[in-house]
Amino acid sequence: MRFARHDVCGDAPPAGAPFDLVACRNVLIYFQPELQERVFHALLAAVRPGGVLWLGEAEWPCASVLAELEVLDPAARVFRRRRSA
Numbered sequence: 001m002r003f004a005r006h007d008v009c010g011d012a013p014p015a016g017a018p019f020d021l022v023a024c025r026n027v028l029i030y031f032q033p034e035l036q037e038r039v040f041h042a043l044l045a046a047v048r049p050g051g052v053l054w055l056g057e058a059e060w061p062c063a064s065v066l067a068e069l070e071v072l073d074p075a076a077r078v079f080r081r082r083r084s085a
């Protein structure tokens, strides 16, 4: 495991992406819908196909990102990125 600072609102992808697991919890609830959508797409891009995205319990992906995810545990907000068809 490696720790590094990363601005989820920035344009640069996080170093080392794509990851097996991306946990981004209780951050997006503070963003306006337009920024939320942009960050959801960035989070999706940071998860490898078959990898897991874990959000905060008050967060839910926008529709276009949700279409790329399988819901593993809706209450815990755990999603798996679909492998491309």
Ligand SMILES: C[S@@+](CC[C@H](N)C(=O)[O-])C[C@H]1O[C@@H](n2cnc3c(N)ncnc32)[C@H](O)[C@@H]1O
Pocket (backbone or CB within 6 Å): 006, 007, 008, 009, 010, 024, 025, 026, 027, 056
């Ligand atoms: C409410 S705290 C949640 C902390 C933790 N994830 C949790 O669930 O307990 C929000 C966190 O988002 C971080 N944050 C705010 N804006 C950010 C950004 N643009 N990029 C990355 N982290 C950000 C803050 O530094 C803070 O640690």
